[in-house]
Amino acid sequence: MYQDASRWGITLQTYIQLTMLEQHTKPMISPVRMMERSIHSAKYIFVENLYRSGKMPEVDYVVLSEWFEWIQKNTDVSVDLIGKIWMGTGRARLWEYLQAIHQLYEEWLIKHTLFKVSCPVLVIGADHDMQKMIEKYEENRDQILNPFNMQQHL
Secondary structure (H helix, E strand, O other): OOHHHHHHHHHHHHHHHHHHHHHHHHHOOOOOOOOOOOOOHHHHHHHHHHHHOOOOHHHHHHHHHHHHHHHHOOOOOOOOOEEEEOOOOOOOEEEEEHHHHHHHHHHHHHHOOOOOOOOOOEEEEEEHHHHHHHHHHHHHHHHHHHHOOOOOOO
16 A cells, blocks of 8 residues: 555555444443544544545545445444544654644644544643653543543543
């Protein structure tokens, strides 16, 4: 895909959308389901990045978008909380790709200018050592494990 994104982007993103749909809809075996990525981030970040960068033809983008919209209307793929753990851009130079991905996350989850966010968003900076990250997790544990108690976007 990285050698020829224009050719393989639709194939990879279709497969990712399918596997994310499976993850969202499989029966719950515990009270909390945590996912590194979701069907939402696949569409709003990675598909969007391929399209904006000119590596995904408009026809492929439209097909994936229409499938995504159909899934949202016909299947419960909702999430209760989105956690954004990020490293500040001031710490190190980011590749152009990572900057584009970061910008899309900012537009979607922080500025709310890209797509609608339908659940609370918890943002934790990850530019700390492991001990501090554990402390940050503990500080936010209730919101992470029970997002219904969150009154507003953080």
